[in-house]
Amino acid sequence: MTLIIGALLFSLYRQLVIEQQYQVAQHLASEKLRYQQLALTVSRRNFAAQIRAADPKTALIAWRNSVDMVGALSLIPDNMPLLPQTRDFPILTGGPDKLHILTGGIVLTRYGPVLIATRTDHLATLIDKFINAAATAVMLTILLTLALGYLFSKAILRRLVHYRRLSEQIAKGHYDTRLPESWRQDEFDMVACQFNQVLDTLETNLTAVRGVTDNIAHDLRTPLSHLRIGLEQLPQKSAAECADASAALIEELDQCLATFDAMLSLTRIEEGQQALELQPLSLRGLCEDLAEMAEAVAELKQQTLTLTTGKDFEVQGDKHLLFQALYNLVDNAIKYSGEGARIEIIQEGRRVEIRDNGPGIPDDAREKVFERLVRLDPSRHQQGTGLGLSMVKAILARHNTKILLSDNHPGLVISLTFQ
Amino acid sequence: MKVLLVEDDKTTIDYIAKGFLEQGHSIDTASDGHQGLLLATGGHYELVILDRMLPLLDGLKLLAALRATGDQTPVLILSALGHVDERVKGLRAGGDDYMTKPFAFSELLVRAEKLMQRGQSQPQQTDLTVGLLQMELLTRRVTLEGQELLLQPKEFQLLKYLMEHPNQVISRTLLFEAVWDYHFDPRTNVIDVHIAKLRRKFEELGHGELIETVRGAGYRLRQRH
Numbered sequence: 001m002t003l004i005i006g007a008l009l010f011s012l013y014r015q016l017v018i019e020q021q022y023q024v025a026q027h028l029a030s031e032k033l034r035y036q037q038l039a040l041t042v043s044r045r046n047f048a049a050q051i052r053a054a055d056p057k058t059a060l061i062a063w064r065n066s067v068d069m070v071g072a073l074s075l076i077p078d079n080m081p082l083l084p085q086t087r088d089f090p091i092l093t094g095g096p097d098k099l100h101i102l103t104g105g106i107v108l109t110r111y112g113p114v115l116i117a118t119r120t121d122h123l124a125t126l127i128d129k130f131i132n133a134a135a136t137a138v139m140l141t142i143l144l145t146l147a148l149g150y151l152f153s154k155a156i157l158r159r160l161v162h163y164r165r166l167s168e169q170i171a172k173g174h175y176d177t178r179l180p181e182s183w184r185q186d187e188f189d190m191v192a193c194q195f196n197q198v199l200d201t202l203e204t205n206l207t208a209v210r211g212v213t214d215n216i217a218h219d220l221r222t223p224l225s226h227l228r229i230g231l232e233q234l235p236q237k238s239a240a241e242c243a244d245a246s247a248a249l250i251e252e253l254d255q256c257l258a259t260f261d262a263m264l265s266l267t268r269i270e271e272g273q274q275a276l277e278l279q280p281l282s283l284r285g286l287c288e289d290l291a292e293m294a295e296a297v298a299e300l301k302q303q304t305l306t307l308t309t310g311k312d313f314e315v316q317g318d319k320h321l322l323f324q325a326l327y328n329l330v331d332n333a334i335k336y337s338g339e340g341a342r343i344e345i346i347q348e349g350r351r352v353e354i355r356d357n358g359p360g361i362p363d364d365a366r367e368k369v370f371e372r373l374v375r376l377d378p379s380r381h382q383q384g385t386g387l388g389l390s391m392v393k394a395i396l397a398r399h400n401t402k403i404l405l406s407d408n409h410p411g412l413v414i415s416l417t418f419q
Numbered sequence: 420m421k422v423l424l425v426e427d428d429k430t431t432i433d434y435i436a437k438g439f440l441e442q443g444h445s446i447d448t449a450s451d452g453h454q455g456l457l458l459a460t461g462g463h464y465e466l467v468i469l470d471r472m473l474p475l476l477d478g479l480k481l482l483a484a485l486r487a488t489g490d491q492t493p494v495l496i497l498s499a500l501g502h503v504d505e506r507v508k509g510l511r512a513g514g515d516d517y518m519t520k521p522f523a524f525s526e527l528l529v530r531a532e533k534l535m536q537r538g539q540s541q542p543q544q545t546d547l548t549v550g551l552l553q554m555e556l557l558t559r560r561v562t563l564e565g566q567e568l569l570l571q572p573k574e575f576q577l578l579k580y581l582m583e584h585p586n587q588v589i590s591r592t593l594l595f596e597a598v599w600d601y602h603f604d605p606r607t608n609v610i611d612v613h614i615a616k617l618r619r620k621f622e623e624l625g626h627g628e629l630i631e632t633v634r635g636a637g638y639r640l641r642q643r644h
Contacts, residue, residue, distance in 0.1 A: 251634065251635045261501065261604070265503075274502060274503060274504050275504050277507065289601070293609055294609075296613050296616055299612075300612055300615075320602045323603065327603075
């Protein structure tokens with residue numbers, strides 16, 4: 001800003017100087033012509049008279065008339081060039097400003113060399129004044145720029161300080177704090193908006209985690225307190241009882257660890273942190289293995305498990321995870337459909353259905369069963385982590401597979417459509 | 420059998436070392452990565468049990484360095500990092516087996532012995548005999564005191580695994596892996612149910628006690644009764 005003004009002023013100054021030099025040159029050229037003409041037309045005496053009568057305001061003349069000097073100037077300095085070349089030279093006068101600067105040159109006439117000069121010091125003063133004025137202007141601009149810059153940066157700084165204060169609050173755990181967004185929609189507001197979105201996501205996740213932590217606390221606390229009681233009683237037992245009691249405690253502990261592992265791997269699958277080992281799988285093959293594994297478990301509850309397969313379908317999936325999901329669904333059917341129930345696994349092309357004729361799931365609970373640690377049995381009497389269906393949902397979501405629960409009148413139908 | 424254990428947790432070292440010594444194996448221990456690599460490259464071990472998070476040198480880097488020298492000693496990775504992708508990472512780095520902490524010693528022992536046997540060239544077995552039990556692997560015929568047992572394919576595989584490790588406690592996880600080609604924790608009694616069916620067939624011939632349940636650990640096939 002200041003630089004631009006400086007440059008402008010400087011070019012103006014250059015212009016002024018050039019203009020002034022041009023004016024002086026013009027003036028001296030016309031005077032030169034006048035005296036050359038005069039010398040040709042008038043006598044030597046008249047020439048002297050004309051020179052004497054010349055107005056010193058237009059031009060200062062000096063002419064060496066045989067003996068004495070004629071004109072406003074009393075001498076001709078040495079080395080004066082011929083016009084149009086000029087030279088600056090100083091003179092002394094009796095006036096208040098004793099020293100003057102003149103610009104002039106020699107004209108050769110019929111009566112010898114004549115010095116024609118003009119005063120340029122008033123122009124020099126003008127230029128000095130101009131320089132002064134320009135310097136003042138530049139100084140003022142610098143000051144003004146600094147002042148404006150200071151005020152402007154102070155306004156920005158104030159917003160940054162405000163942001164910082166709010167972030168400190170968030171760091172202290174006030175996760176509901178948000179950065180203000182103004183009507184200006186400038187870069188700061190864009191940053192604030194982005195920041196607020198991040199905070200929204202974080203807050204949602206935190207709330208979810210809190211809910212889960214409460215459930216975990218409940219699910220792990222019970223077996224852990226059993227463990228504690230068991231360990232406390234251990235020293236009072238006889239050697240024979242001790243082995244049995246420790247084994248029971250280890251089983252209890254394994255249960256805790258399993259819940260813990262399931263929790264961790266569920267999060268990893270849901271968040272997409274766990275890379276899937278994709279490979280082409282036969283859906284019919286998966287269902288056959290599934291039936292073979294689950295059949296004996298069903299028999300134990302006098303249930304019948306049947307498998308019906310149709311046209312095979314090749315699915316790109318993670319073998320272990322996908323099988324786990326399918327097994328969890330069948331295992332749930334076995335667990336909850338009661339003694340003597342009938343369970344069917346039906347595979348046809350890309351569709352797999354798992355049907356049972358147990359009590360089923362009420363309409364309003366069908367979404368809820370997929371939530372973490374939710375169990376429809378409020379006493380949490382059945383053994384399990386409460387994570388099975390959340391895991392199923394997460395695994396299927398990673399495989400772009402749709403899951404639908406519907407009524408089997410009576411019982412439950414789970415339909416999966418693979419991609 | 421000479422085993423090297425690279426592990427930085429004192430309790431785990433004592434637990435594993437005691438177990439291997441009781442089984443008649445000799446065991447050396449290293450408590451950081453540098454020492455571990457030094458011993459592993461010069462020690463002529465038949466098995467290395469390797470923790471992953473070690474001071475000075477990470478377990479997987481140690482493994483990579485060992486494999487880079489052309490050393491093919493079986494390595495069993497024993498780590499608290501238990502997710503599938505961590506397992507894959509460990510096996511890709513050149514590990515031969517992967518176990519997650521916390522673990523049962525009986526399972527570690529079975530896995531370790533399996534890895535150590537791999538190095539020895541054994542004549543291809545055609546039948547197994549454990550006490551009164553006989554199994555012909557080619558014809559899949561199983562007899563108990565000369566009487567034939569009719570087994571389902573999965574029951575046959577379970578019994579085969581148990582007969583390969585007589586008198587040893589075999590965890591449910593090991594049995595599950597031996598019989599099914601899926602790696603996950605079924606969280607239910609799948610193995611128990613299949614073992615129960617197998618045991619019922621033994622009971623019909625009056626020898627149900629041969630398959631013993633070890634609470635909190637797994638199952639054991641007894642050589643005599």
